[in-house]
Amino acid sequence: MMAKTFSAKTFSKLLFVALVSYSALNQGYLWSMVKTFFGISTLLIVFLFIRQNEMLYVPCPHPTLSPRKNRSNPKDYEMQYEEIKIKSEDGITDLHGWFIKQRSDELTQTSVTVLYFHGNAGNISDRLQLFRDMWILAGVNIIAVEYRGYGESGGVPSEDGINQDALAFYKFALDHHLIDTNKIIIFGRSLGGAVGSSLALHLQNNYEKQQRPRGLVLENTFTSVPDVAVVLLPILSPISFMLQRPLMRNVWSNKEVIPKLDYPILFVSGLKDEIVPPEQMKTLYSTCRKLPGTKIHTFPHAGHNDVPVVGAFEYYDILSSFLKSLLELEKKAQ
Known part of the structure; x- marks a missing residue:
């Protein structure tokens, strides 16, 4: 498959995105978004690490029922x-x-x-x-x-x-x-x-x-x-x-x-x-x-x-x- 041509138009778009990102970073918005993303990601990672067994294994789908009593055979x-x-x-x-x-x-x-x-x-x-x-x-x-x-x-x-x-x-x-x-x-x-x-x-x-x-x-x-x-x-x-x-x-x-x-x-x-x-x-x-x-x-x-x-x-x-x-x-x- 042939590579796409890197045109002047494409370069202009990338330059514009870079300038906007740089400007946003200077104003603190982008940095705030990055910190928020990593904060939420960290919370998700900690939650998954601690609770993954409970989320995956559900021996009794109805918590009010005992899985070991009144069982049919x-x-x-x-x-x-x-x-x-x-x-x-x-x-x-x-x-x-x-x-x-x-x-x-x-x-x-x-x-x-x-x-x-x-x-x-x-x-x-x-x-x-x-x-x-x-x-x-x-x-x-x-x-x-x-x-x-x-x-x-x-x-x-x-x-x-x-x-x-x-x-x-x-x-x-x-x-x-x-x-x-x-x-x-x-x-x-x-x-x-x-x-x-x-x-x-x-x-x-x-x-x-x-x-x-x-x-x-x-x-x-x-x-x-x-x-x-x-x-x-x-x-x-x-x-x-x-x-x-x-x-x-x-x-x-x-x-x-x-x-x-x-x-x-x-x-x-x-x-x-x-x-x-x-x-x-x-x-x-x-x-x-x-x-x-x-x-x-x-x-x-x-x-x-x-x-x-x-x-x-x-x-x-x-x-x-x-x-x-x-x-x-x-x-x-x-």
Whole structure:
């Protein structure tokens, strides 16, 4: 591309701007504006540094309700399950979850097991209807993961801590006698997509292939937390270049992780997502390695939280087809 000609007219405009700026600076106006900008930026930076965990992790969206009392469980939805009570991988946090099994041990042993990572708000009891629909319509087992600080899990949520939790639940799946370790997939929606992707990369780098999941399902996840923060809080735009570590302790950078993953991935995107711009899902899909089986499916009328409801049977048909394709790929590889 040819460079634009630096004309006398352009030079005159620049000279005029410079003279005006110099004049304003002499009068103190520009300097006052600069001081105000840096003052506001400093306040934003301090606020983000102190409150970012509270802004990102919302274990109980309704402060008047206790996340640990009056909770429904899979039995209330006529599903068989086991309570999961394990230690986090770092050994300092007691974790809770559910292993939702199919109707018999034999069926459980032959079914795909979904390791499910939910979004940033609420806990696993808020997803029971989704789990029941997935259990029936996709015919899967489900390990419902409750991050530290959520529901009945102890501790305080953080990126490093939740990554430790995810690995602990995956090891639970590997060790369970009813789970076929060749039929484990990771499912993450929103924040859970970043949790699942981070876990998948760790397993890719540290585990033998036969111990890794068969693939991933990522629903309405983001490129990174800073990228979403700027969209939701435009006031952060002037300091967007600073929204990285060490200022941001919770980055969850899918855009750095997903291009490295050697797994088939199903991307599920609601095109009316009001929280994570759908363009971010398209970016993630465009940068992934696109192994056989990888695809993106969009739901034109779905938002951030209602894709399974809006998609209805189509949603579960797509999930079932993806799972079937993973098993077929596994057979061909043997």
